[in-house]
Amino acid sequence: MKEITEIQSVSFVGSGNVATHLAAAFKAENIRIVEVDCLHHDHAVDFAQRYNCRPVDRLQQLSAEVDLILLCVPDQQVSVVSGQISPGRAIVAHTSGIEPMNSISEHLPRKGVFYPLQTFSKNREVDFSVIPFCIEGDRKEISETLTTLAYRLSNRVVSVSSPERALLHLTAVMVNNFTNMLYGMASEILEKNHIDFSLLQPLILETALKIEEMKPFEAQTGPARRKDENTIRLHLELLKDFPHYQQLYQLITDRIIKKHHE
Amino acid sequence: MKEITEIQSVSFVGSGNVATHLAAAFKAENIRIVEVDCLHHDHAVDFAQRYNCRPVDRLQQLSAEVDLILLCVPDQQVSVVSGQISPGRAIVAHTSGIEPMNSISEHLPRKGVFYPLQTFSKNREVDFSVIPFCIEGDRKEISETLTTLAYRLSNRVVSVSSPERALLHLTAVMVNNFTNMLYGMASEILEKNHIDFSLLQPLILETALKIEEMKPFEAQTGPARRKDENTIRLHLELLKDFPHYQQLYQLITDRIIKKHHE
Numbered sequence: 059m060k061e062i063t064e065i066q067s068v069s070f071v072g073s074g075n076v077a078t079h080l081a082a083a084f085k086a087e088n089i090r091i092v093e094v095d096c097l098h099h100d101h102a103v104d105f106a107q108r109y110n111c112r113p114v115d116r117l118q119q120l121s122a123e124v125d126l127i128l129l130c131v132p133d134q135q136v137s138v139v140s141g142q143i144s145p146g147r148a149i150v151a152h153t154s155g156i157e158p159m160n161s162i163s164e165h166l167p168r169k170g171v172f173y174p175l176q177t178f179s180k181n182r183e184v185d186f187s188v189i190p191f192c193i194e195g196d197r198k199e200i201s202e203t204l205t206t207l208a209y210r211l212s213n214r215v216v217s218v219s220s221p222e223r224a225l226l227h228l229t230a231v232m233v234n235n236f237t238n239m240l241y242g243m244a245s246e247i248l249e250k251n252h253i254d255f256s257l258l259q260p261l262i263l264e265t266a267l268k269i270e271e272m273k274p275f276e277a278q279t280g281p282a283r284r285k286d287e288n289t290i291r292l293h294l295e296l297l298k299d300f301p302h303y304q305q306l307y308q309l310i311t312d313r314i315i316k317k318h319h320e
Numbered sequence: 321m322k323e324i325t326e327i328q329s330v331s332f333v334g335s336g337n338v339a340t341h342l343a344a345a346f347k348a349e350n351i352r353i354v355e356v357d358c359l360h361h362d363h364a365v366d367f368a369q370r371y372n373c374r375p376v377d378r379l380q381q382l383s384a385e386v387d388l389i390l391l392c393v394p395d396q397q398v399s400v401v402s403g404q405i406s407p408g409r410a411i412v413a414h415t416s417g418i419e420p421m422n423s424i425s426e427h428l429p430r431k432g433v434f435y436p437l438q439t440f441s442k443n444r445e446v447d448f449s450v451i452p453f454c455i456e457g458d459r460k461e462i463s464e465t466l467t468t469l470a471y472r473l474s475n476r477v478v479s480v481s482s483p484e485r486a487l488l489h490l491t492a493v494m495v496n497n498f499t500n501m502l503y504g505m506a507s508e509i510l511e512k513n514h515i516d517f518s519l520l521q522p523l524i525l526e527t528a529l530k531i532e533e534m535k536p537f538e539a540q541t542g543p544a545r546r547k548d549e550n551t552i553r554l555h556l557e558l559l560k561d562f563p564h565y566q567q568l569y570q571l572i573t574d575r576i577i578k579k580h581h582e
Binding site: 132133134156175176177179182188189190192214216218222224225226227228229230231232233234235236237238239240241242243244245247248251253254256257258259260261262263264265266267268269270271272273274275277278279280281282283286288289292293296297302305306307309310313314316317 | 394395396418437438439441444450451452454476478480484486487488489490491492493494495496497498499500501502503504505506507509510513515516518519520521522523524525526527528529530531532533534535536537539540541542543544545548550551554555558559564567568569571572575576578579
């Protein structure tokens with residue numbers, strides 16, 4: 059079977075945020091979207107109409123002629139879903155941060171990973187050109203082909219092994235999900251006191267931009283960094299109605315103090 | 321004594337990041353910088369040269385003719401420092417997030433707060449026009465005068481009481497210092513494994529930008545949001561060499577799960 063060196067056609071399994079944004083980007087690059095299969099057939103029909111492709115009912119019906127089958131399904135489904143795909147010439151790649159490449163079923167001869175390191179939301183536009191793509195392939199030719207494809211969408215493409223990708227996913231959860239939880243905590247406290255959360259937005263943005271120029275360790279400021287026990291005590295008092303947040307405040311503060319003063 | 325309705329001249333106490341950035345902004349607005357006093361006289365001399373003003377040795381020497389004396393000193397020093405200023409016509413305002421206005425010594429007849437809600441770093445330029453200024457005055461005329469001054473630097477000026485400002489300061493610590501600590505945690509884990517932290521930067525920026533359009537609660541995604549116990553378990557395993565981070569991971573994850581699933 060001849061190796062595929064250039065992806066000209068793609069089929070999707072899944073039609074969520076990742077699939078939707080990638081499909082739009084592929085379309086803009088004149089990469090043909092052939093088929094889509096989803097757990098819910100009406101989602102597939104929807105997606106098919108939008109990207110002018112064919113909705114299929116069963117994974118076994120995915121065309122044997124497509125270059126790439128992209129699994130945009132929840133992490134835990136990569137293994138089951140890939141197990142139902144008929145082996146063919148297509149590269150089968152998943153887009154998960156945490157799943158090892160080998161979660162893709164053993165019976166498929168060409169496996170890979172095509173993981174865009176970003177958070178995707180339904181109604182927010184995505185500029186793929188700045189999004190790092192983490193690529194893996196079970197053969198050099200496959201990772202090269204996926205790398206070439208990723209470079210059509212983005213300026214930053216890196217070769218990342220499954221264990222490395224798991225660490226990127228873990229830390230992505232920290233800087234995205236956990237950071238957002240801190241925003242939520244702040245917003246809850248301010249709302250309860252009728253103070254406008256948007257007052258914090260310039261600070262939030264500056265915090266994110268600052269570490270493009272300096273390391274987080276150097277960028278650290280604030281009462282814990284200064285070991286300013288007076289302010290820390292005042293803050294903990296202000297949190298007396300939020301015992302869980304008090305605990306979190308104490309834990310993070312302790313870590314910063316340990317890091318910078320021990 | 322006639323009320324000051326327009327600030328045309330300012331003296332600084334302190335010459336750190338806040339003083340430096342404010343002085344530059346005042347200068348650009350043709351507001352005269354008259355004097356500076358610091359704990360370290362050579363810092364005062366330095367600052368004086370840069371902003372073409374007079375370094376003074378003792379707080380008592382601050383001119384009686386200046387419109388505004390701005391205290392840019394560590395929070396705990398507001399009270400002591402202001403106690404040494406001779407009462408005069410000047411408004412004396414501090415720039416602290418956490419100190420109540422009344423930390424300014426009782427013997428001074430015109431007190432206020434001029435608090436820019438942002439993190440300032442030595443070598444990063446500041447665009448004051450987008451930074452919210454939180455203003456307080458112990459008389460209506462004083463808060464009006466400080467508000468007018470703030471509007472010369474910024475498009476966003478709000479009247480904020482001392483207790484409200486303390487909550488803004490607390491939540492600023494969360495979204496800035498604590499968020500930066502999460503960045504540091506991610507950077508440490510990746511560096512230890514020779515993975516480039518800058519791969520996370522587009523995600524960090526998007527996380528910050530996203531909440532300009534949606535509430536943090538709605539923007540929440542990730543394994544804890546989905547209650548995806550499999551991924552959470554994998555992440556906790558990856559953190560086995562970082563017990564403190566494991567604890568933090570667990571605590572934040574529990575909060576997100578409680579918030580979204582209970």
